[in-house]
Amino acid sequence: MHRTTTHTTTEDGFDYMANTGQAEKDRDACGMLLAVAIIAALTFFQYLGLY
Amino acid sequence: MTPHDVSAYGRTRKSILSSLYGYGEILPGLLAMLFIGIFANNLPGVPNPFTLENLFAWLDGVVGPLHHTPLFQILNSNFVWNPLLLGLLVGNVFGVPDSWKRGLSLIHMLMPLGIILLAPHFPIGHAFKLGLVPMLLCVAALLGTAGLTLLLARLCKVDDRHGAVIAGGLCTGDPHACAILMPLIKAKGGQVVNAAAGLVVFGLVAMAAMPVLAGWLGLPEQAFGLAAVLGVGNGAQATSAAFAYGYEAGRYAGWFDVGRLVIMPAGFLSVFSVMFVRKLRHQADPDVRATRGIDRFPVWLGVFVVCWLLACLHLFHEPARHAMFVMVKWTFSLAAASLGLSLSWRDVLAPGPRGLAVIAMAGIIRMAAVLAMVAICIKTGLLPQ
Numbered sequence: 001m002h003r004t005t006t007h008t009t010t011e012d013g014f015d016y017m018a019n020t021g022q023a024e025k026d027r028d029a030c031g032m033l034l035a036v037a038i039i040a041a042l043t044f045f046q047y048l049g050l051y
Numbered sequence: 052m053t054p055h056d057v058s059a060y061g062r063t064r065k066s067i068l069s070s071l072y073g074y075g076e077i078l079p080g081l082l083a084m085l086f087i088g089i090f091a092n093n094l095p096g097v098p099n100p101f102t103l104e105n106l107f108a109w110l111d112g113v114v115g116p117l118h119h120t121p122l123f124q125i126l127n128s129n130f131v132w133n134p135l136l137l138g139l140l141v142g143n144v145f146g147v148p149d150s151w152k153r154g155l156s157l158i159h160m161l162m163p164l165g166i167i168l169l170a171p172h173f174p175i176g177h178a179f180k181l182g183l184v185p186m187l188l189c190v191a192a193l194l195g196t197a198g199l200t201l202l203l204a205r206l207c208k209v210d211d212r213h214g215a216v217i218a219g220g221l222c223t224g225d226p227h228a229c230a231i232l233m234p235l236i237k238a239k240g241g242q243v244v245n246a247a248a249g250l251v252v253f254g255l256v257a258m259a260a261m262p263v264l265a266g267w268l269g270l271p272e273q274a275f276g277l278a279a280v281l282g283v284g285n286g287a288q289a290t291s292a293a294f295a296y297g298y299e300a301g302r303y304a305g306w307f308d309v310g311r312l313v314i315m316p317a318g319f320l321s322v323f324s325v326m327f328v329r330k331l332r333h334q335a336d337p338d339v340r341a342t343r344g345i346d347r348f349p350v351w352l353g354v355f356v357v358c359w360l361l362a363c364l365h366l367f368h369e370p371a372r373h374a375m376f377v378m379v380k381w382t383f384s385l386a387a388a389s390l391g392l393s394l395s396w397r398d399v400l401a402p403g404p405r406g407l408a409v410i411a412m413a414g415i416i417r418m419a420a421v422l423a424m425v426a427i428c429i430k431t432g433l434l435p436q
Contacts (some may be wrong), residue, residue, distance in 0.1 A: 016156035017156075017158075023060045032350065035165075038375070043367060045371070
């Protein structure tokens with residue numbers, strides 16, 4: 001088990017600041033889809049005159 | 052078995068949602084970020100008056116403005132810096148319980164989310180009202196500073212990740228850009244905070260030096276408004292330096308600051324592109340660490356660029372654009388709280404003073420170049436006397 005810093009690493013070696021591989025791509029995709037959904041919703045609602 | 056474990060993740064992955072932890076696992080960390088966020092900033096929708104932002108505003112009232120600019124804005128108090136400071140304080144005084152860490156890992160989703168939502172904030176068309184010559188000077192200052200800083204960082208043998216975040220922050224004139232570059236460059240949190248702090252410190256020096264140098268050159272106030280925006284530091288530092296030169300200069304700094312703001316994405320995109328291509332060319336070199344682990348141009352960054360282009364085509368109008376910026380404040384506040392909690396004071400100091408030396412060298416050369424460019428433009432009639 002590699003402990004980098006007590007601020008980021010748990011007793012089990014889980015480092016929450018580590019972000020690599022397929023898991024990183026999936027997290028990026030989650031953030032990206034959420035952002036696109038928010039931007040699209042806010043823009044369309046305005047164009048449809050809902051606010 | 053956790054999503055952090057790549058091989059195990061590959062075996063258990065069903066969809067992109069597999070990268071997210073369960074609600075029960077993230078709740079403690081999410082609450083920690085939330086409470087740090089709402090006690091750091093006046094976040095829209097939260098009527099909490101006991102915030103660090105309000106404390107700084109109250110202290111600004113006590114101290115009074117410095118050349119028409121609040122002192123704590125000069126010291127970079129904003130919706131990223133405040134939760135970062137509070138997170139650093141909480142993490143270093145009380146520690147970070149293990150139960151928070153799954154929730155704090157949401158930073159990795161919040162960063163692309165916040166950066167994409169930031170794109171509609173940069174409609175470039177607004178800036179061309181400033182005129183072609185001032186805009187060309189803005190672009191030249193941005194790209195020139197980025198290239199110069201990367202070169203100096205390399206000559207001074209600064210870790211390339213640290214050098215890249217410094218270049219991003221210095222060329223855009225906004226220490227936020229250091230945080231935006233963090234997931235792109237794969238910089239360490241300590242390098243980001245160290246770079247941002249160095250930029251704020253150098254900005255204070257530039258803020259004092261620029262009006263004196265411009266006085267020797269006898270620059271007109273309008274031209275100094277532009278020079279301050281391009282050569283000092285963050286927006287508040289530039290405004291304060293310009294007001295120190297003269298009232299008209301201060302008013303013009305506010306006018307020209309739009310030029311710096313709308314091309315900001317070009318700053319961090321150019322730094323990322325340079326470092327990414329460099330990494331592709333030097334795959335085997337262990338000293339090339341920036342963007343290591345990023346195999347191809349990130350899709351989410353492409354989405355950011357598309358949204359920026361749509362913003363330039365004026366697709367996004369008020370109040371939708373304002374609503375998106377409110378979401379940026381929320382996401383960056385939570386992410387900055389998580390980043391602050393992840394760092395010890397030692398991590399922040401670990402990159403050492405070389406970064407500050409690079410900032411000082413690049414900043415001094417930039418000040419001289421900006422003043423020279425503006426003076427030449429006035430002599431040749433490209434800028435008004």
